Amino acid sequence: MVASARIAPSPRTVADIVREDLRPRLAVIDAGQYPDDVLRALGAAGAYTHHVEGSPAGLLGAIDAMAQAGEACLSTAFCMWCQDALVWYLARSEEQGARRHVAAFAHGAGLGGTGLSNPMKAFSGIEPLALRGEREGAGYRVRGRLPWVSNLAPGHLFAGIFSLPDGQRVMGLFEAGSEAVAIAANARFVALEGTGTVTVMVRDAYLADADVIAHDAxxxxxxxxxxxxxxxxxxxxxxxxxxxxxxxxxxxxxxxxxxxxxxxxxxxxxxxxxxxxxxxxxxxxxxxxxxxxxxxxxxxxxxxxxxxxxxxxxxxxxxxxxxxxxxxxxxxxxxxxxxxxxxxxxxxxxxxxxxxx
Ligand SMILES: Cc1cc2nc3c(=O)[nH]c(=O)nc-3n(C[C@H](O)[C@H](O)[C@H](O)COP(=O)(O)OP(=O)(O)OC[C@H]3O[C@@H](n4cnc5c(N)ncnc54)[C@H](O)[C@@H]3O)c2cc1C
The missing domain is CATH 1.20.140.10 (Butyryl-CoA Dehydrogenase, subunit A, domain 3)
Known part of the structure; x- marks a missing residue:
């Protein structure tokens, strides 16, 4: 029976996916279509796994894969960055709970993003942190609003940072699209429309310790x-x-x-x-x-x-x-x-x- 066993088709490369799936869809993505299937295919091709181990060569591998898509479509390259950034945080986390998600996101089985623009600006003293939380049981109660987070749809995860009353900052993983973490597409951009970019309203969401990326962000x-x-x-x-x-x-x-x-x-x-x-x-x-x-x-x-x-x-x-x-x-x-x-x-x-x- 071995002789008649089907040989699995060789997995497609990032270059194949860019040529066959992405290039024919540039106009529709530019007009606002979120290329969910392309992003998953890129994950299956290994585009988001390079940097999991944290080596310099791995970082460069992730950058090169993103650049291949960016040659054709910046919306797709940006969604890849969102995904890559999420994988980066999860893989560098010392929390076992957060690390359990690495494989799914690195292979594109799960898609998600990062709400770190506001914290990056907050860490530079440019604007205050938009999310606030309090310790409650084995987790945190969190509220606030992030104007734009990309690569999101209901069920996708994203990383966010909130401050506690004593000033400590916590980084955690939130699931988009529930009553407590509501999302709304309420802007029209001149480009990058096909990036699943939404406003996130965090209304008394509960972040369990199992979904904390860093208690000390x-x-x-x-x-x-x-x-x-x-x-x-x-x-x-x-x-x-x-x-x-x-x-x-x-x-x-x-x-x-x-x-x-x-x-x-x-x-x-x-x-x-x-x-x-x-x-x-x-x-x-x-x-x-x-x-x-x-x-x-x-x-x-x-x-x-x-x-x-x-x-x-x-x-x-x-x-x-x-x-x-x-x-x-x-x-x-x-x-x-x-x-x-x-x-x-x-x-x-x-x-x-x-x-x-
Ligand atoms: C299509 C799209 C997708 C996006 N996706 C994401 C995402 O996935 N995740 C995410 O977190 N963010 C996302 N963003 C947000 C983005 O990263 C920026 O934070 C956002 O566009 C606002 O940045 P800005 O520089 O225009 O700041 P502004 O809106 O100009 O400024 C914000 C505040 O900071 C102050 N400020 C700004 N710069 C300075 C300065 N140099 N010195 C002092 N004060 C200053 C302003 O006065 C204002 O109060 C997205 C934005 C767009 C348009």
């Missing part, structure tokens, strides 16, 4: 923040490379725009140089000091500017063709703006860097 966040920010670079690298390819495929525009200041070769060279810096920074991701974090932020800033400048260069090359509604370079330009505004935004990073200048 103040000590935990410095351990995960370099990885959190470095992972985001996959979005910008992918977008820049995708734009370079778009410019190169446009033979007429390339000829007419050959004297423009930024062309595909330079974009690709800058992306490669940044990737080398990211690889070096990944070696130091576990260092908790402020100087290392500031280096990570500088790198993240440079990735944002590459994404913005690359997308702008494509617009200049395409001219009026790019200015037509529905044009590809304009989709990439709208997406590139997001790389620069998602926390830590250019505004946030420049504030941090100005403090040490």
């Amino acid at each position: 103040g000590a935990f966040v410095p351990r995960i923040r370099n990885g959190f920010v470095l992972l985001q670079t996959g979005m910008g690298l992918g977008l820049a490379r995708g734009v370079a390819r778009l410019m190169r495929e446009d033979a007429r525009g390339r000829h007419d725009g050959r004297f423009l200041p930024l062309g595909p070769e330079t974009i690709e060279a800058r992306a490669e140089a940044l990737r080398e810096r990211i690889a070096a920074a990944a070696e130091r991701h576990a260092e908790t000091d402020r100087a290392t974090f500031l280096d990570t932020l500088r790198l993240r800033l440079d990735v944002s500017f590459l994404a913005l400048e690359a997308a702008q260069a494509a617009m200049l090359q395409f001219g009026a063709r790019g200015y037509l509604e529905g044009s590809e370079p304009f989709r990439r330009l709208r997406e590139a703006q997001f790389v620069a505004l998602i926390t830590p935004s250019v505004k946030h990073i420049t504030t941090e860097l100005a403090r040490v200048a």
Whole structure:
């Protein structure tokens, strides 16, 4: 019987999924369709497992996988980052309860996100923490509102941080879509509409100790923040490379725009140089000091500017063709703006860097 046993089809790679599933759907995702099945397929292909062990090479592997999707679609790359960030926190947690979820999210069986924009800003003294909690029994009672959390639908999990009356901060895992953790899609964005981005209203939710990621988030966040920010670079690298390819495929525009200041070769060279810096920074991701974090932020800033400048260069090359509604370079330009505004935004990073200048 062995001879007649069916040979299991070889699993598809990230490149296969991007080519076969993602590229044909770019317009509908841009219009707002959340690519749930693509994200699960990417998980089955191993896109979210690279960084589970916390090695520098693993971080780079996760970034490279995200960049492959980002070459085509930033919405998908951003959802991958949401998923990757969640896996990152769970895998770095010292709580057995939280760690029990690692495998499901690393393989894409479960999908979820991260509500850490507000805490990242709170840790920088930019705004107060939006969630507040109190100890109750073997857990915490939590309330508050997060304006936007992505990669969410009912039943998806996300990480959030709340403060206790004594000022201590706790990080936990919440399930979206119940009465206590209600979600509502109440905004329309100029891009990134297909990212399952919702407002989260936490109304006296009960977080059991089994779902705590860190009882002392103040000590935990410095351990995960370099990885959190470095992972985001996959979005910008992918977008820049995708734009370079778009410019190169446009033979007429390339000829007419050959004297423009930024062309595909330079974009690709800058992306490669940044990737080398990211690889070096990944070696130091576990260092908790402020100087290392500031280096990570500088790198993240440079990735944002590459994404913005690359997308702008494509617009200049395409001219009026790019200015037509529905044009590809304009989709990439709208997406590139997001790389620069998602926390830590250019505004946030420049504030941090100005403090040490
Ligand atoms: C499509 C989309 C998806 C998103 N997904 C997520 C997600 O998954 N998870 C998540 O947590 N967040 C998410 N966000 C939120 C995002 O990361 C930002 O936090 C949010 O867009 C607001 O950031 P902002 O820089 O525009 O801040 P603002 O809205 O400009 O500022 C917020 C507050 O901070 C103050 N402030 C801002 N910058 C400074 C500064 N430099 N110095 C002093 N005060 C300052 C402002 O005055 C204001 O009070 C998403 C946003 C979008 C648009």
